[in-house]
Amino acid sequence: xxxxxxxxxxxxxxxxxxxxxxxxxxxxxxxxxxxxxxxxxxxxxxxxxxxxxxxxxxxxxxxxxxxxxxxxxxxxxxxxxxxxxxxxxxxxxxxxxxxxxxxxxxxxxxxxxxxxxxxxxxxxxxxxxxxxxxxxxxxxxxxxxxxxxxxxxxxxxxxxxxxxxxxxxxxxxxxxxxxxxxxxx
Amino acid sequence: xxxxxxxxxxxxxxxxxxxxxxxxxxxxxxxxxxxxxxxxxxxxxxxxxxxxxxxxxxxxxxxxxxxxxxxxxxxxxxxxxxxxxxxxxxxxxxxxxxxxxxxxxxxxxxxxxxxxxxxxxxxxxxxxxxxxxxxxxxxxxxxxxxxxxxxxxxxxxxxxxxxxxxxxxxxxxxxxxxxxxxxxx
Numbered sequence: 001x002x003x004x005x006x007x008x009x010x011x012x013x014x015x016x017x018x019x020x021x022x023x024x025x026x027x028x029x030x031x032x033x034x035x036x037x038x039x040x041x042x043x044x045x046x047x048x049x050x051x052x053x054x055x056x057x058x059x060x061x062x063x064x065x066x067x068x069x070x071x072x073x074x075x076x077x078x079x080x081x082x083x084x085x086x087x088x089x090x091x092x093x094x095x096x097x098x099x100x101x102x103x104x105x106x107x108x109x110x111x112x113x114x115x116x117x118x119x120x121x122x123x124x125x126x127x128x129x130x131x132x133x134x135x136x137x138x139x140x141x142x143x144x145x146x147x148x149x150x151x152x153x154x155x156x157x158x159x160x161x162x163x164x165x166x167x168x169x170x171x172x173x174x175x176x177x178x179x180x181x182x183x184x185x
Numbered sequence: 186x187x188x189x190x191x192x193x194x195x196x197x198x199x200x201x202x203x204x205x206x207x208x209x210x211x212x213x214x215x216x217x218x219x220x221x222x223x224x225x226x227x228x229x230x231x232x233x234x235x236x237x238x239x240x241x242x243x244x245x246x247x248x249x250x251x252x253x254x255x256x257x258x259x260x261x262x263x264x265x266x267x268x269x270x271x272x273x274x275x276x277x278x279x280x281x282x283x284x285x286x287x288x289x290x291x292x293x294x295x296x297x298x299x300x301x302x303x304x305x306x307x308x309x310x311x312x313x314x315x316x317x318x319x320x321x322x323x324x325x326x327x328x329x330x331x332x333x334x335x336x337x338x339x340x341x342x343x344x345x346x347x348x349x350x351x352x353x354x355x356x357x358x359x360x361x362x363x364x365x366x367x368x369x370x
Contacts, residue, residue: 015258027212031354038346038353073200075352161223162367167260168223168360169216175357176364182347183361 001128002042002100003182004135005174006092007032009048011145022141024053029060031171032138033079039182042099044082045092045135057085089137089148096133105134108152109177110143111159111166116150118157121180127154128181136181138174186313187227187285189320190363191277192217192355194233196330207326209238214245216356217323218264224367227284229267230277230320242270274322274333281318290319293337294362295328296344296351301335303342306365312339313366321366323359 007028010021029046036044046057063069064080086092097103107124128134137144137152149155158166159176168176192213195206214231221229231242248254249265271277282288292309313319322329322337334340343351344361353361 027354027356031357034353035357037350038344038348040347075350078350079352159223159364160369161363162225162369163223165222165260165263167264168219169212169356171212171354171356172216172220172360175353175360176368178346179344179361179364184345184347 001130002133003128004043004045004092004096004104004133005032005036005041005178006045006047006089006135006137007170008089008137008139008144008148009046009053011148012139013142013145015142017142019145020141021048021050021053024048024056025140026060028140028171029057029083030076030080032174033083034076035175035178036082037079039178041082042133043084046083046085047087047089047092048085049087054085054087057083061085092135096135100133102132105132105154106152107134107136107154107156108144108149109136109138109156109173110149111168111173112143113158115143115146116155119154120157124154124156125181136177138170140170186315187318188313189228189230189277189281189289189318190217190221190226190359191230191232191274191320191322193274193322193324193329193333194231194238196333197324198327198330200327202327204330205326206233206235206238209233209241210325211245213325213356214242214268215261215265217359218268219261220360220363221267222264224363226267228269231268231270232272232274232277233270234272239270239272242268246270277320281320285318287317290317290339291337292319292321292339292341293329293334294321294323294341294358295334296353296358297328298343300331301340304339305342309339309341310366321362323355323362325355
């Protein structure tokens with residue numbers, strides 16, 4: 001099935017549990033675009049409602065897709081061309097719906113285990129064999145807001161290594177998630 | 186078995202295939218320290234022969250382990266305390282040998298498939314059940330120098346997603362490697 005990934009900058013929590021808009025991190029864009037290309041995502045949505053932040057993302061994308069970066073590194077250009085900036089998750093969902101003919105299955109991710117009922121990785125791998133499109137959402141800062149997780153169709157179980165410690169960056173968490181869901185190993 | 190990870194900044198290739206010393210990337214330190222803590226590594230060696238680069242790493246580590254960062258984010262402090270700076274791989278190996286009583290098994294990683302005979306992930310997972318310590322090496326820039334791969338005991342197979350494209354960042358590649366080797370999922 002076709003799948004999409006989304007990197008959410010709003011609504012997310014700060015360390016005090018307040019809902020904020022988080023700032024764009026350049027390396028997140030690169031790392032997730034490269035992951036999207038590696039694991040076959042249709043598109044990588046960067047979701048941020050602030051126009052100056054959107055402009056920053058468009059400038060970075062432009063450099064690598066159409067500017068000097070494209071001739072400097074064609075692999076990076078290929079990855080960055082999957083990146084698309086939208087203001088809201090709804091906008092991404094509408095765009096996917098238009099392209100795929102139905103709204104995508106919404107799969108949320110979170111590092112905490114007390115954010116709602118979760119589903120295991122093999123379950124989502126199974127869902128991914130169906131024909132309906134899906135979008136897998138990654139939150140920045142201290143994770144995506146509760147209402148978003150409630151609205152999702154599924155919440156993936158947190159990534160646990162060998163202990164209770166699970167404080168990974170969104171870049172590395174997304175890498176592990178996509179590898180567990182889509183690797184053909 | 187106890188295992189260690191190493192992030193190599195020399196000898197590595199630049200895009201023209203010349204051997205260089207690469208520069209420290211702040212987010213690599215954070216991401217790999219958090220991965221080391223998540224997957225139970227004994228220590229995370231940052232390998233760089235340049236004293237100014239070593240000083241930079243020590244300054245960053247100091248901020249998170251003993252400075253303001255330690256009170257700001259104790260999870261980060263816990264991860265960053267695993268970080269250790271050394272000039273050469275030999276230095277890391279000697280230190281591990283002293284602690285563990287024998288030299289560690291040296292496992293190299295590389296994105297390219299033409300760098301030597303590789304072993305699959307399940308094979309290395311199996312090795313990891315033995316009692317001897319191991320160090321898993323990740324190269325920065327365009328990958329670690331050939332002689333280093335030749336000197337390693339094993340070279341892990343490259344990470345392949347769903348196509349021939351495998352141009353991940355060292356951060357996300359390390360995440361996937363450690364999850365494939367040590368996840369209890």
